[in-house]
Amino acid sequence: MxxxxxxxxxxxxxxxxxxxxxxxxxxxxxxxxxxxxNYFWNFGSLAGISLVIMIVTGITxxxxxxxxxxxxxxxxxxxxxxxxxGWLLRYIHMNGASFFFIVxxxxxxxxxxxxxxxxxxxxxWMLGVVILLLMMATAFMxxxxxxxxxxxxxxxxxxxxxxxxxxxxxxxxxWLWGGFSVxxxxxxxxxxxxxxxxxxxVGVVILHLVALHRFxxxxxxxxxxxxxxxxxxxxxxxxxxxxxxxxxFLTFLAAAVFFFPNFLGHxxxxxxxxxxxxxAHIVPEWYFLPFYAILRAVPDKLGGVLAMFGAIAILFVxxxxxxxxxxxxxxxxxxxxxxxxxxxxxxxxxxVGAKPAEGMYLLVGRVATVWYFVHFLAIxxxxxxxxxxxxxPQSISTPVFGGGGGLxxxxxxxxxxx
Amino acid sequence: MRKLILxxxxxxxxxxxxAAGGGDVVLKHxxxxxxxxxxxxxxxxxxxxxxxxxxxCSGCHSLDYVSFRNLADLGYNEAEIKAIAAQYEVEDxxxxxxxxxxxxxxxxxRFPAPYPNKNAARAANNGAYPPDLSLIAKARANGPDYxxxxxxxxxxxxxxxEVPDGMYYNSAYSGHLIAMPQPLYGDDVTYADGAxxxxxxxxxxxxxxFAWTAEPALEKRKRTGVAVVAFLLILSAMSFGAMRFxxxxxxx
Amino acid sequence: xxxxxxxSGADASVEHKSRRDFIVVATYAMGAVGAGAFVWPLVDQMNxxxxxxxxxxxxxxxxxxxxxxxxxxxxxxxxxxxxxRTASEIEEASGVLQDELRDPEGDDVRAQKPEYLVxxxxxxxxxxxxxxxxxxxxxxxxxxxxxxxxxxxxxxxGRIRKGPAPLNLEVPPYSFLSDQVIRxx
Numbered sequence: 074m075x076x077x078x079x080x081x082x083x084x085x086x087x088x089x090x091x092x093x094x095x096x097x098x099x100x101x102x103x104x105x106x107x108x109x110x111n112y113f114w115n116f117g118s119l120a121g122i123s124l125v126i127m128i129v130t131g132i133t134x135x136x137x138x139x140x141x142x143x144x145x146x147x148x149x150x151x152x153x154x155x156x157x158x159g160w161l162l163r164y165i166h167m168n169g170a171s172f173f174f175i176v177x178x179x180x181x182x183x184x185x186x187x188x189x190x191x192x193x194x195x196x197x198w199m200l201g202v203v204i205l206l207l208m209m210a211t212a213f214m215x216x217x218x219x220x221x222x223x224x225x226x227x228x229x230x231x232x233x234x235x236x237x238x239x240x241x242x243x244x245x246x247x248w249l250w251g252g253f254s255v256x257x258x259x260x261x262x263x264x265x266x267x268x269x270x271x272x273x274x275v276g277v278v279i280l281h282l283v284a285l286h287r288f289x290x291x292x293x294x295x296x297x298x299x300x301x302x303x304x305x306x307x308x309x310x311x312x313x314x315x316x317x318x319x320x321x322f323l324t325f326l327a328a329a330v331f332f333f334p335n336f337l338g339h340x341x342x343x344x345x346x347x348x349x350x351x352x353a354h355i356v357p358e359w360y361f362l363p364f365y366a367i368l369r370a371v372p373d374k375l376g377g378v379l380a381m382f383g384a385i386a387i388l389f390v391x392x393x394x395x396x397x398x399x400x401x402x403x404x405x406x407x408x409x410x411x412x413x414x415x416x417x418x419x420x421x422x423x424x425v426g427a428k429p430a431e432g433m434y435l436l437v438g439r440v441a442t443v444w445y446f447v448h449f450l451a452i453x454x455x456x457x458x459x460x461x462x463x464x465x466p467q468s469i470s471t472p473v474f475g476g477g478g479g480l481x482x483x484x485x486x487x488x489x490x491x
Numbered sequence: 492m493r494k495l496i497l498x499x500x501x502x503x504x505x506x507x508x509x510a511a512g513g514g515d516v517v518l519k520h521x522x523x524x525x526x527x528x529x530x531x532x533x534x535x536x537x538x539x540x541x542x543x544x545x546x547x548c549s550g551c552h553s554l555d556y557v558s559f560r561n562l563a564d565l566g567y568n569e570a571e572i573k574a575i576a577a578q579y580e581v582e583d584x585x586x587x588x589x590x591x592x593x594x595x596x597x598x599x600x601r602f603p604a605p606y607p608n609k610n611a612a613r614a615a616n617n618g619a620y621p622p623d624l625s626l627i628a629k630a631r632a633n634g635p636d637y638x639x640x641x642x643x644x645x646x647x648x649x650x651x652x653e654v655p656d657g658m659y660y661n662s663a664y665s666g667h668l669i670a671m672p673q674p675l676y677g678d679d680v681t682y683a684d685g686a687x688x689x690x691x692x693x694x695x696x697x698x699x700x701f702a703w704t705a706e707p708a709l710e711k712r713k714r715t716g717v718a719v720v721a722f723l724l725i726l727s728a729m730s731f732g733a734m735r736f737x738x739x740x741x742x743x
Numbered sequence: 744x745x746x747x748x749x750x751s752g753a754d755a756s757v758e759h760k761s762r763r764d765f766i767v768v769a770t771y772a773m774g775a776v777g778a779g780a781f782v783w784p785l786v787d788q789m790n791x792x793x794x795x796x797x798x799x800x801x802x803x804x805x806x807x808x809x810x811x812x813x814x815x816x817x818x819x820x821x822x823x824x825x826x827x828r829t830a831s832e833i834e835e836a837s838g839v840l841q842d843e844l845r846d847p848e849g850d851d852v853r854a855q856k857p858e859y860l861v862x863x864x865x866x867x868x869x870x871x872x873x874x875x876x877x878x879x880x881x882x883x884x885x886x887x888x889x890x891x892x893x894x895x896x897x898x899x900x901g902r903i904r905k906g907p908a909p910l911n912l913e914v915p916p917y918s919f920l921s922d923q924v925i926r927x928x
Contacts, residue, residue: 108741133788150556150626153708155793158784160708161715305741313734313767316774320727327723331716332528335629343630343705344622353665470742560797599797726773733770736763 100286105304106311107292109469113187114290115318116180121278122319123173128271130166131215134159138218140264142257145220146345164334165326170212171337172326174360177205186412188400189291195392197284200277202388207274209361214267216358220260221342226355228255228263234368237375254348295401296465303469354429362426363419369430370442380442387449394449396457404463408456411448418444516663518636519643521695525702526635528717531710532703534566535684540700541565543680543693548624551616553604556625557704560598564707572598579603617657619670628698628705635698637663642694645673800928802920805859813876815864818927822864822872823915824888825925828899832886833857836900843904846911850900853914861925862901863915866890868908873897888912 079085079094088094137156139148152159181201184190190198217228232249236242251258289298298304305311329336337359341352357365364381371377387394402409418441425438524533541562544554559576567575576596581603584591596603604623606612613620628634644663648654654668661669675690682688686696702709791799801818805825808814813826828836836850837857854860864872868890874880875888875897883889883896885904890897895906902911917927 129785133785136789137792147556151792151794153706154556154561155795157787157790157792159788159792160712161784162788164712309737309767310741313730313737313770316770317727317730317734320723320730320774324720324723324727327716327719331712331719334712340630340632340634343626558794558797560793597802599794722777726770726777729766729770729773733763733767736759736766739759739763 100307101312102306102308104286104289104307105298105301106290106307107298107303107469108305108310109292109294110290110311110314111293112318113179113183114292115315116176116183117285118315119176119318119322120173120180122322123169123176124271124274124278127166127169127173128275130162130169131268131271133162134166135264135268138264140218140261142220142260142346145218145260149219161330164330167338168326168329168334170215171358171360172322172329173208174212176322177208178360181205182416184291185415186402186409187291187293188295188395188397188402190392191395191398191400192392193288194284194291197281197287198392199389200281200284202385204274204277204281205388206385207270207277211267211270211274212358212360214263214270217255217260217263218267219342220346222344222346222350222352223339223342223355225255225346225348226351227357228259230355231357232259234378234381237378239375256348291400292469293401293403294466294469295399295404296469299468356427359423359427362424363422364426366422366426366438367442367445369426370435370438380446384445387446391449391453395453397460397462399462399465404465405456405460406463407460408453411452411456415445415448418448516640516665518633518640518663520636521639521698523635523698523702525699525709528713530713532564533699535686536696536699537565537703538567539680539682539684539686539693540696540698542682543697544624544700546680547674547693548697549602549605551605551612551621552624553606553621554602554625554704555604555623556601558599558601559596561707564703569598576600617670619657621671624701625704628701630705634705635702638701639694639698641669642675642697643691800926803925803927804923805925806923808859810858812878815876818915823927824860824862824864824876824901824912826860826899828854828858828860832899835886836860836898836902839898839900839902845903846909848900848902848911853900853902853911855917855919859925860899860901861914861917861927862912864888865913866892866895866908867903867910867912868893868895868906873912 078098079088084094134152137148137152137159139145149163152163154160156162184198184201213227213231217224232246232255235249236246238245247253249259250256251262289304292298339356339358341355344352356362364384367384368377368381371380397405397408399405402412421437421441422445425434425441428434430438524530524536544552559572559579562572562575563569576598579596579600579602580593581596581600582591583594586592606615609620622630628638631637640663641661644661645659646662648660648667652660652667654660658668658670659672660667675693677690677693678688679693680688686692706712799819801816803814803816803825805814805827808825808827810827811829811832813824815822815824817823826832833850836854839850841847841849850857853862864876866873869892871890871892873883873888873890873895875882881889881891883905885896885898887897887899887901887904889895890906890908893907895908896904897908897912898904900911901914903909915927917925920926
């Protein structure tokens with residue numbers, strides 16, 4: 074912390090007492106980043122910016138929203154019609170949620186493909202799973218707030234999941250509702266929690282970043298950086314790259330907000346909630362569809378709920394299921410194939426989740442659900458034993474492959490740092 | 492990138508699946524003036540649709556979220572809006588004696604509903620609730636086409652289909668049995684501008700009107716959207732160029 | 744890029760550098776403009792909404808106010824006093840000499856039509872609503888209004904005559920749409 078780092082005397086004065094400039098300099102300017110990151114590494118910063126967009130539009134919406142069953146729907150319509158730019162803020166918030174999930178899903182699958190969850194980044198990965206869980210809870214509660222038909226029935230169905238818990242299930246559901254059905258107390262607490270949880274996410278995101286900066290980003294080769302020749306300072310190289318990614322992301326978001334704002338929504342949510350009439354075909358928001366399909370694939374109530382939560386819980390132990398020392402799928406020919414099968418499996422689950430749970434859809438949903446768990450619980454542990462990885466390059470800047478190749482060389486490289 | 496494309500493909504599969512409503516009905520499609528990125532409302536059609544709503548629909552269907560002042564979007568001036576509002580009575584009060592009283596509506600008032608509450612509406616309509624129409628064009632899958640098809644598809648029931656009392660046959664309605672009697676027969680309204688008043692023409696006018704009541708900010712939204720997307724495309728191109736410059740000296 | 748690198752000499756690299764700096768700065772500047780444009784909706788949403796503005800001007804029919812009586816109506820969340828003044832009240836109000844007043848203002852300036860005085864019913868001292876609207880209420884020493892909070896007396900033109908208030912009762916923007924209909928706001 075030499076004071077001579079900054080020429081500006083005011084900056085120097087502040088930094089001596091509150092080393093915020095040193096911190097920024099260290100974490101943004103000097104922070105060494107692998108030089109070979111591809112565009113999939115843009116999605117982390119995009120997720121962070123999505124969170125900011127959601128919080129900013131959310132706070133402004135909260136200024137005009139009324140969390141009461143008699144006024145909620147109407148207050149949202151007032152935002153859409155009378156509040157200055159209210160329609161814009163609401164559509165950004167609505168579509169922003171979907172885009173946030175798109176970005177986060179791509180971010181997660183990037184981590185899966187390049188083995189970013191492996192040592193020494195296990196906690197970084199687990200914090201990410203916590204963020205995903207918090208996001209899902211936040212999104213679910215947010216969807217209840219407009220108090221349309223889908224809001225109401227979505228809230229009813231999802232809160233009823235907890236009734237599957239043996240012995241105390243009913244009491245928990247009553248406690249969640251604050252009554253004997255989804256009603257005004259439920260709406261009120263969901264609003265309070267929907268406002269709170271994004272800030273919890275911010276907290277976990279900060280931990281996620283601290284953990285990230287401990288060892289730095291993984292990279293497409295999945296090997297550790299070996300010195301300055303392998304890295305670039307984050308600024309200006311990755312600031313401009315993230316800025317470019319952000320521009321493209323915002324173009325897509327704007328196209329949705331301005332031209333197809335209701336494409337990802339459901340028409341029934343423009344009908345005020347009616348506790349006496351369930352819509353013919355209720356589906357959750359698209360980002361919950363794969364989990365919804367897993368829920369419905371199991372013919373037992375408790376079993377379905379456990380499978381659904383298990384689908385996420387399994388991600389927590391992923392670093393210990395996949396024991397292969399090679400991170401990147403580029404050097405794991407079999408893993409690569411199974412990775413793409415998993416991607417297709419998730420898309421199939423999402424598709425099935427949107428369809429009625431009957432006939433073919435139910436069958437396909439069951440097969441896809443079983444495959445999801447088989448992938449994590451059987452295939453990944455098995456692959457770590459039987460797969461022969463391709464030879465790893467010696468470093469990022471020297472694309473020379475390790476002599477001899479085979480498993481021995483591949484194991485040696487990543488273990489060095491442990 | 493491959494992954495991204497796959498994800499988008501997945502979305503495209505799932506999106507329409509979400510929007511799908513009654514699967515057994517093929518809707519009539521029309522090219523509406525308000526569809527597409529440059530779409531805008533047709534004021535004359537909206538005015539005709541408004542007239543048809545008032546004369547045909549408003550006996551049973553409310554328009555809860557629309558105020559008289561909003562009619563300015565249809566091209567009416569302040570005096571015309573005042574005159575339209577004055578034809579309605581709304582409840583106000585309490586007055587100095589503590590009583591509620593009726594007064595002529597003002598531009599700031601919303602359209603009064605035909606029934607005091609949902610139960611009254613049901614009771615007056617054989618137990619079927621005539622839905623509020625303010626958001627109807629967004630509250631149904633493919634709203635505009637759906638409304639147009641519904642209004643123009645009252646046909647005779649096929650011989651083997653039994654139509655119970657108080658129900659009507661409509662080939663565009665999911666299940667084909669609808670509680671709403673046929674609202675339009677042609678020449679139901681006389682348009683001041685001499686426009687066509689066939690069932691199809693009135694239906695199309697009503698759709699224009701309801702597309703507006705559901706989304707009054709549509710024109711503004713699309714106009715802003717064209718500018719914003721253009722700006723972001725330029726920004727993307729510039730930042731791409733800037734990125735190439737900055738990365739130029741990095742050895743791959 | 745390849746092109747500029749093949750040009751030999753310092754020239755090319757300087758030219759390359761300045762072009763680079765220009766486009767980088769222009770890009771970030773444009774991004775800042777975009778962010779600024781996005782801030783505007785966030786700020787403007789706090790301004791009065793369309794339904795609030797629709798109630799920002801009201802029309803009042805004054806034909807039913809009996810001479811000597813007042814009505815109170817709510818406008819933008821505050822009381823408006825409309826008094827149908829008697830001939831003697833008008834005479835009294837217009838007869839006051841300007842130098843007797845703390846906040847000199849002629850009655851003809853305050854009332855567009857002398858019969859109807861329209862003022863905001865908020866005491867200019869600390870915002871209480873003065874008495875004097877209802878029959879039998881105290882009207883103060885000058886026959887207008889009396890603020891009970893700290894004893895300000897207003898005359899029949901709503902001007903401050905005695906007590907701590909610094910200014911006359913405010914006259915809201917209004918106009919006569921016809922002989923008997925006033926639009927306030």
